[in-house]
Amino acid sequence: MANIFPRWSNLLPLKIAVCAGSAAAGVALAFSYYATPKALNVGYQPSQPIPFSHKIHVDQLGLDCRYCHSFVDVSGHSNVPTGSTCWNCHQHVQRESPKLAPLHKSMNPTHPGYDGKPIEWVKIHKSPDYVYFNHSAHVNRGISCQTCHGDVNKMEVVYQAQPHSMSWCLDCHRAPEKNLRPLEEVYNFNYNAEDYVSKHGAALGVKTTEELGLKLKEQFKVKPKESCATCHH
Amino acid sequence: MSKRIWQHPEVPAGETTVSWRSVGQLEDTPAFREWLDREFPQGAAEMADESEAETSRRSFLKLMGASTALAGFGMAACRRPETYIVPYTKAPEWVIPGKATYYASAMPRACGATPLVVTTFEGRPTKLGPNSLHPDVCGTDAFAQASVLDLYAPNRSRRFLSSGKPAKRADFEAVLAGLAANKAAKIGFLFGADDSPTRARLTKELAAKFTAAKFYQYEALAGEASKAYGDGAKPVADFSKADRILSLDCDFAGVDPQGAVTPFFDRRKPEGKTYEQTPDESKMNRLYVVESAYSLTGGMADHRLRVAPTEVLKVAGQIARELGLPIAKGVNEIKDAKTLSWIKPMVADLKAAGGKAVVLAGSRLPAAVHHLALAINTALGAIGEGKPLAVVQTDAKGLGSLADLKADLDGGAIDTLVMLTPANPVYDAPADLGFEASLAKLKTSIHLGERTDATAHAATWHVPAAHYLEAWSDTRGARGAYTIVQPMILPLYQDCVSEIELLLALLSDSGKLINGEGEKGAPSPAYDAVRKTFASLGGGGEAAWKTLLRDGFLAGSSYSLAAASQAPTAEADIAAANIEAGKAGEPSKDSLQVVFSADSSVFDGRWIDNAWLQEIPDPISKLTWDNAALIAPKTAKELGIYDQIVEVEQYSDAVPYVVPAQGKFAKVGPDGEGENRKQRMIEVTVNGKSLELPVLISFGQAENTIVIPLGYGQGFDKDDELGRKTDQQGHVGLVGVNRGFNAYPLRTSATSYIATGAKVKFLEGKTYSLALTQEHSSMYGRALAREVSTMEDEHKGSFKQQLANVSKQGNDSHAPPNVYLYKPETSSTWHPGPDGKAQPLINDPLHQWGMSIDLSSCMGCAACSIACQAENNIPVVGKEQMARGREMHWIRMDRYYATQKDNTFDADNPAFVPQPVACVQCESAPCETVCPVNATIHTEDGLNAMAYNRCIGTRYCANNCPYKARRFNYFDYNKRNPLIKHNLYHGPFGTKAVGDAEHLQKNPNVTVRMRGVMEKCTYCVQRLKDAVIRQKRGQKQEALVAGKPSTEMEVTTSTLRVPVDSIKVACQEACPADAITFGNLLDKEKSAVGRTKSIERNYDLLNYIGTRPRTSYLARVKNPNQHMPDAPFIGKSTIHMV
Amino acid sequence: MSTTRKRVYGYLAEFKSASALYKAAEKVRDAGFRKWDCYSPYPIHGLDGAMGMKRSILPWFVFFGGITGTATAFTLAYTTQVVIYPTVVQAKPANIFSVPAFFPVMFELTILFSGFTVLFGLLGLIQLPRLNHPLFASKQFHRATDDAFFIAIEARDPKFSPNQTKELLSSIGGENIELVEEED
């Protein structure tokens, strides 16, 4: 009659427990960081057929968003400019730039290899098919493009700036005052709440940006909904 | 911001990750691709992206599964499937990506066009609604609603056939050129009964060009009315002017329209069309119906007399006699005292109406009855300007009948036939005519049709027809308003040709067939033809044309009135008919009478391949996917089919086991229930032909009468339950195959609608399974679909008192009030509002949606269900699943029969009460609280929302729904083809979804649900949201107009609230009876719905549970004539229930 | 017995019955030993007293375990239902008045947490799992889980002395007394 287990086996269960526990914790942490939209979507920056620079067009040339995304305030779907929109200018401006080859291919009949087929831009901001986000509902009520798409005017190549996850949407729907702007400022990427307050604060009777937000929420009667049917139907 | 640059590798061939995202690519069939290209000649446009977006809705959940799976393994981080946005190169005018565009058009029909407003998304027509501007508008019936599906039908004819074999277009064009060149061609044209001014004009040109040409008109169920009213003339009723209506077997509210029917239903509402007056029975109309089997019209009747088909003639004669018309003497008198006691007071009532009474004769009745009806109407002074009836002259003049055609074919007067009729003569022509044989003799016969049906196969050439949503044409409303038919889209399949285009090709010297569009994107020649016609009708100039395209019709245009004089043949016809009737004599069980009726789903058979129509239950019999012989219970017993009389189940308050349970206690009926239903079969022999088909008991039907709906049994395959011959398999698609029983062979020219002397043999032991959506026909003593009568009731008192008592009928008379422990209206949270106090959750101060359904005008047609199906991407599940009770229709049309035990006049004529039931959006919804995952919760504006992507499918909500308004996707109906037998049960190995274009009909604003998900009505929430968001834009516009900064603009309720009654939900829009009222309850009395909620007829279904539904019902009001013998039993379905 | 020197665990003596063990235990207790134990195939009533042991403190662990469970459940339910994302279901309130609906879950989690505390608390108190133990080296000890009753006095005990302890054991009726040594 003798011990069937060596003495070191006495501590084994404890060791196993500790290792397993920490491993589980590690996995959970890693998953909750890397497997959420914050990590998966933010920063997604594919290369586009034409290296279109928002920085040049918006920041330097001062184009309004709606020049290209012309239906953003009437339709739920913010359209990507048609070939002709680009062609308007670029048949004169920078016409010979090699970067514009795809545009010529689709717009310029005199171009060798012209096929009239549209340019295929790579989609960056994807909402799932069962989500019905409506651009016009937001830009017409004081939510700026910038709020969701980031400082596009500073982007050489567009990337996703915000997670666009449901909880992220809810955050704003629960406290819209944080992001509300006067309707005039919706498309203004250089808008700065502090400056606005210091400029018009007196007229509006608000001192801080928080007050401004609440004032606008009150003024515009903004009451964002949280129930499912707001985005899913 | 970390900018991680992904360099995407070239997508290798056979890469699948992308195809999750775009089913468009996944289903990259040539047809689809080609369609895309040709739809936008400048290159596939944003469409590609949109179609991708919306087609992939069908697979959104799988997609979600996939992406979560990916996330789970952290793979999405290393490479995400790349998807593309494909904008237009040159933007088409008016197309705003993501927004619907609406066009006015119309659906040409024999009974007068249905004016439509078509919803299109990036060029895809997805939904049809009525054009409310049109003078002849009356909602859209089931046929019109479902017709959009035909456009995308998988079995749609898309290539030329030569004697049933696929052929080259070139060959056909050669034939056509030959014809066009030969001016002496003995060519015949067979048109349908729909009226098209352009076609009429071209007909004249054709007659001019082809001297030997002859023109004919044929529809299977056209009837003999024209014999009475003259060539091309037809009666049209104006129900707004009719106080008293007598229908002689005329289903004017259903399949036998006699003019816009909406005004009729408006006058079924005691409070008036918009519920503004105080209830006034004198403003209501009164409907008498004499018919042999229940029709929708019969269901609306205040007084209904059931008589054998041949008896109708006698009744008409008797009425004429009562009115002292000489013409009456041609008809035998009615001896039966009971019938007389019914007729006399009725006639008196008609007379009393003083020119505000009208008699309508069913088009299936023999000419004699129409003669009599004309005489009676004339005597009643019902015809003429400002009178309830007008006789109008259509353009369809001087057209030969099918019999003439047959004669000319045999006589060799014509050797080439162009068949343009939507009917299917080879299949549906009277059996004794032998049309097919004569057709076979022709060396050239051209058939234009959307289906490769029997005629398509019999003809030497079949030309695929363009759908009316694909072609330029014009047509006329019931009263002749000139109505434009404009294309929403180029033909889906490039060989599809429209009627006009074909005629134009024949007219042109070259005979060149140009369809769809001309060279270099020029419009189709039909366009010019239509404009020419329009110009000739006084619509000259661009402005007029634009107005026409916008409004859809030419204001002020209408048919000219025809002289409503007795036809010379009247006496003769009546005499003949009288002799016929005499020969037939009283129907008996050894010599029954057969009615060949139009079917509510396939009409004359033309819609047999329309899945929506097949799946919608027949409003009366609740039968889907098949037809059956309808027989009255007593007759069925006498014929030995059932060993005792099948009764409308009676509620029994007896104690079980003390009384025999037979027929009581909601037992299963003699034929079984659900998938176990096995219907007994009989063999009907008439006109020397016989047909085996299943029997269905039909209440309120005349004894010794069999009703057989036409249009079924067009083709069978190996899966047929009865193993019938499969030689005609090619005539139908997956939808129409193995469907029902073909009664056309029983018809002869003489007995096309009513045959006598039929024998019935009960086929012991032989059964056939039928899929019914409703198994139990009585209310079982529950006051569900409530009725009141304008007549004094000895117990319940006057009309007023009955009205006051509506909400206290049945169980509600003694149910205690509901008591709540907490304040239910506005449950509160700990989120403080601006006032710092806790704010309510159902708190939208702008909109609180509500609906009411007026049973007084609801007739039970299923137009709403199909409209809902089209709007909300509701799948079809097939007969197998229907039988199991797995239908997906969000609106279930319940139909109850109510018998009066003491009905001394006719106990076998139960009242017919329909009740549409969809989700009633309970404010206190039992379904919500039981969902473990919060997939169904209440919205701020009072909807019972359903988040499909959150649902895991426990089905608990549906169990707890008292109205059983929820529908569960037991299978992947959108992904797997439900039409192939057992296919759904093959799961992943089953055949994939139906067709390559069907998904193009889907509404991009509604999620396509996958299997395992619960779904239900949400008041077309996508429409509500769209309206609300559109309204939000107003704020900015106001600011701009005022020229003030937005921060100084006061945003008021009026800015943000959707205007009163400006928004319609799909079912409401479609309803021909205006029975559905929907709107914002916060508009109170300003809105129609607000008014309905406050009138006395308003009651909540199952109020006892205290669910406080947002959809309430308005009790049905019957307006009986107190001198009638059956008056005491009218409108009593529920008032005596406790 | 091998000749190599090993660490001694202590004396193991068998007793013929439960009652014998009981009486012996009282004596050993009175002799003032601390590090010793009685081994029996089943729990013997009153032996704790006879050995002068205190009542187990496990109940306290479990009490706090249970409290934690209740608290967890309440926090989980309340924060998610009322604070984070209040929803209207069947017009029910989403506030303090919805707490009754949380009782079932609160109860279940209380039990669950208590259950786990019992398990792990016990294992902690009796220092199991410990698969290796000197006693397992004894030739007779395996009968302790069958039908034999033992007393083992450990060498670690200050009062332990090779001879007197052995005598004590035999004097109180201990049989085949064995000196248990740890294996290498």
Add this chain to the structure above:
Amino acid sequence: MASTTQTAPETQTGVKLPVLEREKLILNGRSYHWITERICGVLENRQPLLWWLLFIPSALIAMIGVGGGLTYLVSTGVGVWGMSNRVFWGFDITNFVFWIGIGHAGTLISAVLFLTRQNWRTSINRAAEAMTIFAVMCAGIFPAFHVGRVWFAWFLAPVPNANGIWQNFKSPLLWDVFAVSTYFTVSLIFWFLGMVPDLATIRDRAKPGLRKTLYGIFALGWRGGNRQWSHYEMAYLLLAALSTPLVLSVHSVVSFDFATSVVPGWHTTIFPPYFVAGAIFGGFAMVLTIMVPARFIYGLQDLITMKHIDNMAKIILLTGTIVGYAYLMELFVAFYSGAIYEMDAFKYRIAGPYWWAYAAMMSLNVLSPQVFWFKRCRENLWVIMVVAMCVNVGMWFERFVIIVTTLARMWLPGDWKTYSPSGVELMTFVGTIGMFLALFLLFLKFLPCINIAEVKWTLPESDPHFDDKEHHPDHGVKNEAAYQKELV
């Protein structure tokens, strides 16, 4: 059963009281060692042929029915079962409630009878607990797989997520999730803890090798020292105290699924007690169905005596009658409600399309146990087996009646449609029965089916004062003087 009358000493009142000897729980004065031998024998000796004859088929059935059935279900859709858009629950929930009910006897016997110091339980509690575990496993299958999208079942778990959405804690179904999983876990702990000393026994008897090692691991190195026993006893007591309310809660919560709904015939307050009684009822029936044969096959008559069986029969009689009362009370409540919907619901149960199910339920559950009023029936194992079987079937029908007949005839006659199960459904149900049997047989083969340690201390000589009562009069049952004292 031997009961000898003895003469007791004179008492103050002078009355001579007869002293009845308590019935022995273990017969024929077996020794500790005999008990060990006998119980360990069950798993140490080679299994009888019968074991294999039972195990192989039931294992196969389980594989085909449960494995195959569920694979098909998940790959194809819930439609392969028989439910419709009228009757949304059928066999799935019926079987779930049925199995959960069975799962109640085990913990009840161990916990409640332990607290009430019913020593006779020691012979059966181990097996009963095993049954509980296996039954709950079978039960869990149905709710887990009846959902339409089982791959999203994790939505039921309150884990933080990027969607910021949570469960609905007002839903009885969510309560169920918590109740059932808790019940399973705690039962498992209870079962395992109870087994540790016995596993040690087996370990100590086993020859060195894999077997010894494995048992050694699961025995956690148990030594049986009193310093372990005292904590152990306390732990066991605590678990018993926790499990008792748990047992009652689980089926109450299950009954809430129905009781909190608005469905006539479900919406009634008597459901919780009625369900719990039914569960105990069915649970004991199942214990009998399994233990009576097992007792023969392994010759455990001396451990599981007629007294045990008699007691269980009595419990069945009691709970069966309670259930019968509940059935009648349902009818009365419906009648008294005065609401046509309520009244009809029960009318249609009794005489409607599924009248046979109701008849079966009534006769099997309420009538059949009544034979236990007669001692002769309680002593005849054949009668007992038959009744137990009846109750098993009857309790299944009870659930069928409650769920299906109600849903098939609910509020609006327009949506009435009957339900009939599909082959797949039947297959899966039979599969779970096979799974249950297979698991139980494995339990018999590898684990001590009777609690060795506890049985030992039911022996008279286990009492440390067995041979000298005088000093400790309050111990033991055979001390007449003490007994007399108690009497007067």
